[in-house]
Amino acid sequence: MGKASRRRRTTDDTGAPAKRRSAAVPYVSRPFEGLPNETDWVAIREILPAATAPVTFTGEHAPEGVTDATIATVLPMAWPALHRADGTVLIGTQAGSSTGDPSRDLAAQLLAGAAAEPGSAVQHVPAATADTPRLQDLIDTTAPFEVTVHEGFDFWVEGQELDDEGRASLDSANESVVPTVRMEALPSAYWVRIGERTYIRVVLPEDEDTATDALARMHAAGESSLGEGTRLLGAFRACGLLVPVLEVPADTEAAAHEDALAQFGTRYTAALASTDQLTAEERRARNGLLSRQVTLR
Structure with missing residues (x-):
């Protein structure tokens, strides 16, 4: 092969300027870092069954004609995005990720949803590239990210009439939601x-x-539970953050553990503040925790 053949082509076979190939998306260990309430972005993408949160578009990448959207856990048929007839745009954060940067993937879904015709679902979103904006470039990061947890998926059809078949399908989906x-x-x-x-x-x-x-x-000091009848089972690793899982008595409701959880938070803050090297017992506790950690996606 000659030198000319090895040079980067500047035209295609028709003589028109060749399209520049976009670089691959770089991996980001904490994709939602820099967004308000990073922890709830992780929660809505990884651990919540039915939840929504509003966002507002801003900046040079904001789509024309659409000012805001709804971030959701799951949409019908696992669609990545939906543009309702009333103009509402929704995306499903748990529709999957095709690159190493979920922030860029979700931004691509938002843009695809905004560009879709009102009254239509987006069933496929082209893979994000390095040229795709990130959420941090696309939405207003000065506003809080406020998550609402729902008992079911009725937010799919909010304000719309359902026929019997549609209602049966929604009821079936709702039955799968864990409290x-x-x-x-x-x-x-x-x-x-x-x-x-x-x-x-x-x-x-x-x-x-x-x-x-x-x-x-905390675990080495016997302070990692919420008190009698509770225990720290382990933790998930998700989007660069840690999600401890505490088991509590099966017959207790959330309100019964608010005080104990607040005290857990106080102990955690104190443990974070320590600058001492981990002791041998703490290292053993750490190894035990690592053996019980599960990475989500």
Whole structure:
């Protein structure tokens, strides 16, 4: 092959300027860092069954004619986006991720939903590239990200009439939703009942390694539970953050654990503040926690 053949082509076979190939999306370990309420972005994408939160478009990448959208957990048929006839745009955060940066993937879904004809669903979104804006470039980051937890998926059809078949389909989807309650004692803490067992999941705002060290200090000191009848089972790793899972008595409701969860938060803050090296017992506790950590996606 000659030198000319090896040079980057500047035209295609028709003589027109060749299209520049977009670079691959770089991996981002904490894709929602820099967004308000990063922990709730992780929660709505990874651990909540039925929830929504509004966002507002801003900046040079904002789509024309659409000012805001709704971030949701799941949409019907696992659609990545939906543009209702009334102009409402929704995206499903749990529709899957095709790159190493969920922030860029969700931004691509938002743009696709905004560009779709009102009254239509987006069933496929082209993979994001390095040229695709991130959520941090697309939405107003000065406004809080306020998540609403729903008992079911009625938000899919809010304000719309359903026929019998549609209602039956929605009822079937609603039956799959596990009971979930947002707790008040700590940000991004959620009580959930799965089958005959009940848990509290807390999305911690610190980097997962820092959070693991703090939990290890608490566990070694016997301070990692919420009191009698409760225990720290382990943790999820999600989008660069740690999500401890605490099992509580199956017959107790969320309100019964608010005070204990607040005290858990106080102990966690104290453990974070320690600058001492982990002791041998704390290192053993850390290794035990790591062996029980599960990475989501």
